[in-house]
Amino acid sequence: MFDFVKTVLIALPKGFYTTFKHLFKKPVTLQYPKEKMPMAPRYRGLHYLEKYEDGSERCVCCGLCASACPADAIYMEPAENEKGERYSEVYEINLLRCIYCGFCEEACPEEAIFLGHEYEFSNDSRDAFIYTKGQMLANRPTKEKPFKKIIRKVRRIF
Amino acid sequence: MSTVTFLIVSAVKVTVIVTVVLMGVAWATWLERKLLGRFQHRIGPNMAGPYGLLQPIADAIKLIFKEDIVPDKAEKITYALAPIISFIPALLSFAVVPVSDTLTIFGQKIDMVISDLNIGILFVFAVTSLGVYGMVLAGWSSGSKYSLLGGIRSSAQMISYEVSYGLSIIGVILLANTLSMVELVEQQDSFFNWFIFRQPLGFVLFVICAVAETNRSPFDLPEAESELVAGYLTEYSSMRYSLFFMAEYANMIAVSSVATTIFLGGWQGPILPPFLWFVIKVFFFMCFYIWIRATLPRLRYDMLMNFGWKVLFPLALANVMVTAFLQRL
Numbered sequence: 207m208f209d210f211v212k213t214v215l216i217a218l219p220k221g222f223y224t225t226f227k228h229l230f231k232k233p234v235t236l237q238y239p240k241e242k243m244p245m246a247p248r249y250r251g252l253h254y255l256e257k258y259e260d261g262s263e264r265c266v267c268c269g270l271c272a273s274a275c276p277a278d279a280i281y282m283e284p285a286e287n288e289k290g291e292r293y294s295e296v297y298e299i300n301l302l303r304c305i306y307c308g309f310c311e312e313a314c315p316e317e318a319i320f321l322g323h324e325y326e327f328s329n330d331s332r333d334a335f336i337y338t339k340g341q342m343l344a345n346r347p348t349k350e351k352p353f354k355k356i357i358r359k360v361r362r363i364f
Numbered sequence: 365m366s367t368v369t370f371l372i373v374s375a376v377k378v379t380v381i382v383t384v385v386l387m388g389v390a391w392a393t394w395l396e397r398k399l400l401g402r403f404q405h406r407i408g409p410n411m412a413g414p415y416g417l418l419q420p421i422a423d424a425i426k427l428i429f430k431e432d433i434v435p436d437k438a439e440k441i442t443y444a445l446a447p448i449i450s451f452i453p454a455l456l457s458f459a460v461v462p463v464s465d466t467l468t469i470f471g472q473k474i475d476m477v478i479s480d481l482n483i484g485i486l487f488v489f490a491v492t493s494l495g496v497y498g499m500v501l502a503g504w505s506s507g508s509k510y511s512l513l514g515g516i517r518s519s520a521q522m523i524s525y526e527v528s529y530g531l532s533i534i535g536v537i538l539l540a541n542t543l544s545m546v547e548l549v550e551q552q553d554s555f556f557n558w559f560i561f562r563q564p565l566g567f568v569l570f571v572i573c574a575v576a577e578t579n580r581s582p583f584d585l586p587e588a589e590s591e592l593v594a595g596y597l598t599e600y601s602s603m604r605y606s607l608f609f610m611a612e613y614a615n616m617i618a619v620s621s622v623a624t625t626i627f628l629g630g631w632q633g634p635i636l637p638p639f640l641w642f643v644i645k646v647f648f649f650m651c652f653y654i655w656i657r658a659t660l661p662r663l664r665y666d667m668l669m670n671f672g673w674k675v676l677f678p679l680a681l682a683n684v685m686v687t688a689f690l691q692r693l
Contacts, residue, residue, distance in 0.1 A: 210675070225403055225659040235407045 245323050250306045252324035253299055253337065254345040256317060263343070264318035267294035274313035279303035297339035302332065312360060322347055369472065377478050381458050389613040390420035396613075396654050403658035424606070432602040437507030446505060447600070447607035450498020454614035456491045460484035461621045462546045464631050464639040476631075476639070477546055484545035485537065488622050489530055492577060495615060496522040499579075499586055502608070503596035514595025517665065518586035521576060524672035525583075529573035531680035535566040535687040536626055549630030560627040565683045567627045569676060571652075574619040576672070578612065580653060582660035585668060620649035 236243060256264050267284035285295035311320050322345065329335060394409065394417065401408025409416030434443060464476035481487050496518055503515015536559045537543060540551050552558045560567045576583040587595035597608045624630060624645040633641030663671065 221659050222655065225655065228405065229399075229402050231405055233402065233407045234405045 249323055249325075250308045250321040252301075252322050252327055252345060253304075253310070253342055254320055254322045254347065255297070255339065255342040256320060256346065257343065263293055264316045265294050265297065265314075266292045266316055266318075267297070268292075268315065270313040270315060271310035271319055274309040275304075276307060276309060277303045277305045279305075280310065294339065297342065299337040299342070301327070301335040301337050317358075373472070373474055374478065377474075377476075381463075381478060382455060385455060385458055385614060385617060386610075388617050389610050390424065391417075392613045392617060392650060393423070393609070394420050395650065396657075399651065399654045400658055403655075427606040428603055430602040430605075432604065433599075435507055435599050438599065439505040439507070442501050442505035443599075444604070446498050446502035447604045447611070448498075449501060450495050451607045451611040451614065453491045453494040453498075454611045454618055456494075457488045457618040457622065460487050460545050461618075461625055462549055462630060463621075463642050464637070475546065480544060480546045483543045485533060485543045485548075485626070488545075488618075489533075492615065492618065493522065493526055495611065498608075498611065499596045502600070503586075506596070506599035508599050510593045510598045511596050514586045514588075514592050514598070517588075517592075518579060518596060521579070521583065521585060521668060521672075524669060525573045525576040525676070528569055528672065528676040528680040529577055531677075531684055532566050532569035532573055533626055534684045535563045538684070538687050538691050539563065545625050545630075549625055549632060552629040552632055555629070558627065558629040558632075563627070563683075563687070565679065566687075567623075569680050569683065570623060570627065572676060574623060575653070575656060576668075578615040578619055580612075580616065581657040582662050583668060584662060585665060588662060590662075616650060616653055617646065620646045620653070623649055 258264055267282050269282060269284075272278075272280040272282055279300045281296065281298045281300075282294045283296040284292055287293055306321060308321050319342075324345065397419070398408035398416065409419040412418040412422045434440060459478045460481050462475070462477035462480070467474045467476060499518040500515045503511040503513070503518070506512070536548070539559065539562055540548050542548060542551075548559075575581075579586050585595075586592075587597065592598070597605055600608060621642075624642060628645045628649075630645075631638035631642040633644075636644075
C-alpha cells in the first residue's frame with residue numbers, strides 16, 4: 207500500500223515532469239534531402255580518379271588496387287599511349303561488390319584513386335552500378351581533398 | 365418557439381456540431397502527431413502545408429483510395445456494421461454538451477446545446493459505453509485471433525472501468541443535485557465553484573477511467589500493437605479502418621468536453637466569449653491526453669484488472685460515501 211502511494215505521489219509526477227521538460231527541447235530531426243549531416247573528412251564514399259595538373263591521368267594500371275581489393279570489385283585492362291606510357295583502357299568498379307574499405311586508395315602508388323564524399327548513388331538496375339572510368343574521372347571534386355596528406359602518412363607507416 | 369423554427373434551429377445546431385467535431389477529429393490526429401513528435405524530440409508532420417496542417421486531408425484522401433479488404437472468414441454484415449456502431453455513439457454524446465451560453469438571434473432565445481436533457485449525464489454515459497459494442501463486434505466478426513483477443517480485452521476493460529467511471533461523477537451529482545449538463549455548468553459560475561475543486565478525487569478518478577474508456581495509452585490494451593498486431597482492427601482497411609480511428613478521436617473529444625462540462629466549468633470564464641472558453645478547455649484536456657500517452661507505458665492485462673477493481677473501485681466508492689456524508693451534514 208505504501209509503495210503504491212509512493213508511486214502515485216512521487217513517481218507519476220516525476221515522469222510527467224520529465225516528458226514535459228522534453229516538450230520544449232529542440233527537435234533533433236534533420237530534414238534529410240534539404241539539410242545534410244556534416245561529413246567526416248575521411249568519409250569513404252564513391253570513388254574518383256585523380257588527374258595531373260596538365261590533365262593527363264595519374265592511373266598507370268598497375269593493378270595494385272585490384273589486388274588489394276578484398277571484395278574483388280575492381281577490373282582493369284592496360285594499354286599504351288603514343289608516348290609509350292601505360293594507362294588503363296578499361297577501369298571498372300562494381301559498386302555492389304565494393305565494401306568501401308579504402309584499401310585501393312591506400313595501395314595506389316600514383317595517388318590516382320580516392321574515395322570521395324558522394325553517397326547518394328542509388329539506382330534501379332544492377333548494370334548501372336558498374337562504375338566506369340569515364341564516370342570516375344568526371345566525379346573528381348573541384349576542391350583538393352585535405353585528407354591526401356593523411357593517406358600519404360598512412361602509406362609510410364605500412 | 366414554433367415547431368418549424370425549432371426544427372430548423374435543431375437541424376442547424378446538429379449540422380454545425382457534427383461538422384465541427386469531425387474537423388476536430390481530423391486535426392486532433394494532427395495535434396497528436398505533432399505533440400508526440402515534440403515530446404520525442406522530433407518535428408512531426410511538417411510537409412503537407414504550413415506546419416503540416418494539411419496532413420489530415422492527405423491522410424483522408426489516402427485512406428479513401430485504399431483497397432477495402434474483407435477477410436473470407438469474416439461475418440460480412442457485422443464486419444461492415446462494427447465501425448459504424450463504434451463511431452456513431454462517439455458523436456451522439458455531443459447532443460447534450462452545452463458549448464456556450466444562451467444566445468439571442470432574431471429575438472429567439474437559442475440554447476447552445478442540441479438538447480437539454482434532464483438526464484444529460486446519464487445519456488452521455490449510456491451512449492459512450494455503447495461504443496464498446498463496435499469493438500467487440502469488430503473483434504468477433506473479423507475471424508482472426510488477434511481481433512478476437514482485442515475485442516475480448518476491450519469488453520473486459522470496459523466493464524471494469526465503467527463502474528468506477530460512473531461512480532466518479534456521482535459525487536458531483538450529489539453536490540449539484542441535478543443530472544442536466546446545462547444546470548451543471550450554470551452552477552460552476554465562479555472559478556472556485558468548479559467541481560474540480562469540490563471533487564478533486566472524483567476528477568482524478570474520472571480522468572483515469574476516461575482514458576481507459578477511450579482505449580488510450582496506457583490503457584490501450586484492445587489495440588496493443590506489440591502483442592495483438594492492432595487488436596480489434598487488425599483485419600480492417602481503408603475507410604472502415606479510419607472510421608475506428610475517427611471513433612477513437614471523437615471519443616477523446618467527447619470525453620474532454622464532458623470533463624470540461626462536469627469538472628472544469630464548461631463555457632464559464634471571464635472576458636473571452638463563452639464558446640472560446642469551452643474550446644480552450646477541451647483543447648487543454650486533449651493535450652493532457654497526449655501528454656499521458658507520451659509519458660506512461662502500457663499496463664499489463666492483470667495490472668489493468670487489479671488497478672480497476674482493487675484501487676479505482678474502492679476509491680470511487682469511498683469518494684461517493686464521503687461526499688454523501690458531508691452533503692448530509
